[in-house]
Amino acid sequence: MRIKSLLLAVTAAAALSTGAASASTELIVNGGFETGDYGQIDWNGHQLSGWSSGGYNFLFNGSNVDNGGVSGSYGNLELWGPNNGASNGLQASPVGGNFVAADGAFEIAPLQQTVHGLVAGQQYNLTFYWAGAQQSGFDGATTEQWQVSLGNQTQSTAIKNNVNHGFTGWQKETFTFTASGATEVLSFLAVGTPAGVPPFSLLDGVSMVAVPEPQTWGMLGLGLGLVGFAARRRKAKAA
Numbered sequence: 001m002r003i004k005s006l007l008l009a010v011t012a013a014a015a016l017s018t019g020a021a022s023a024s025t026e027l028i029v030n031g032g033f034e035t036g037d038y039g040q041i042d043w044n045g046h047q048l049s050g051w052s053s054g055g056y057n058f059l060f061n062g063s064n065v066d067n068g069g070v071s072g073s074y075g076n077l078e079l080w081g082p083n084n085g086a087s088n089g090l091q092a093s094p095v096g097g098n099f100v101a102a103d104g105a106f107e108i109a110p111l112q113q114t115v116h117g118l119v120a121g122q123q124y125n126l127t128f129y130w131a132g133a134q135q136s137g138f139d140g141a142t143t144e145q146w147q148v149s150l151g152n153q154t155q156s157t158a159i160k161n162n163v164n165h166g167f168t169g170w171q172k173e174t175f176t177f178t179a180s181g182a183t184e185v186l187s188f189l190a191v192g193t194p195a196g197v198p199p200f201s202l203l204d205g206v207s208m209v210a211v212p213e214p215q216t217w218g219m220l221g222l223g224l225g226l227v228g229f230a231a232r233r234r235k236a237k238a239a
Contacts, residue, residue, distance in 0.1 A: 024209045027115050027124070028186075031206035033059060033098040040072035041100070041111070048100075048111075055109025057102040057190070062092030065101070066136065078136040079200060080165040086136075088167040093129045093204035100203045101133065104144055104192025112187045115150070115208065118179035123211040126150070126175045126186070128203060132160040132168040135198035140164055142199035145191045150177040151184040156191075162199065170202075176211065 029050030030036070036048035041057045048059055058070055058077060066081025079101060081090030093099050100111060118124070132144030142162045148155050155175045160168045186208070192199030 024212070025117070027117055027208045028206050029113065031128075031208075032095055033100055033204060036098065038064060038098075039070040040077075043073050044071070051111055051113050053102075053109060053111045055102065055111075055190075056107040057100060057109070057111055059098055060101055061098045062096070065092075066090055069136070079133045079167075080136050081133075081167070084136050086165040086167075088165060089169065090133060090167040091170075093131070093170050093202070094172075095129060095205040098204070100188075101200045102188070102190035102203070103135070104190035104199050104201050105195040106198060108190060110149075110187035110189040111203070112185055115184050115186050116182070118182050118184055119210070120179055120181050123176055123178050124150075124208050125211055126177060126208045127172065127205070128188075128207070129170050129172050129205040130157060131170045131202040132162045132166075132192075133200045133202055134162060134165060134167075135200060138197045140194070140197035142166075142197055143193045144168065144199050144201045146173075146201050146203065147189040147191055148175055149185075149187045149189070151180050153177050170204075172205075 030048070033048060036059050037046040038059050038061065039046040041048045041051070041053040041059055046059070056072065058072060060070060064070060065079050067083040069076045069078035078084055079090065080086035080088060082088070102111060126148065130146055132142065134142050141164050144160045144162060146157045157173055162168050188203055190201035192201060
């Protein structure tokens with residue numbers, strides 16, 4: 001009986017552990033933007049793996065963003081930073097590497113990815129890092145924001161107020177969405193003001209995982225508790 005109980009407990013704990021691991025499976029492809037061509041996305045052959053965009057949206061890294069810049073349909077583009085005359089603390093995101101910068105007031109269009117493997121009715125946590133910046137060569141205070149959609153659901157970040165030649169610093173955002181089907185389009189749309197002094201919204205570290213059901217964690221704890229109890233009984237009996 002003792003062995004049977006132990007085996008049942010181990011089996012239950014293993015099954016629940018597998019379910020919990022499945023719930024935390026990453027659903028976003030290339031969420032750190034590490035695979036792609038620097039420059040305006042989906043322009044002149046510049047690709048960003050897993051993503052598509054028709055707007056004035058760019059892929060940068062921490063080195064070229066204010067030092068040499070990248071190319072786009074209207075020529076070279078940089079953001080204000082320490083290497084081109086603005087002591088604003090511009091830096092790469094907390095997760096490092098590449099990041100996307102999107103003009104929120106000129107030829108705006110979303111950055112999109114089709115997410116697969118969703119379960120209708122399941123909640124998902126979408127996390128990302130974002131910041132506000134300004135295109136080099138222009139003057140004036142700006143505002144930046146992201147509108148984020150999964151299917152027909154849309155949520156917005158707070159509006160960041162950015163000083164002339166400024167950089168707002170990075171912050172982490174988490175939104176919770178409920179899937180309506182197995183496949184949904186995830187989109188990020190930059191919204192900024194005013195036009196003519198290009199406000200840029202920055203984005204990095206996009207991640208989406210399922211929200212674990214509360215009963216899953218409770219049952220997992222129970223299963224592990226049973227394993228521990230059976231092990232203690234076995235040890236005590238042996239002694």
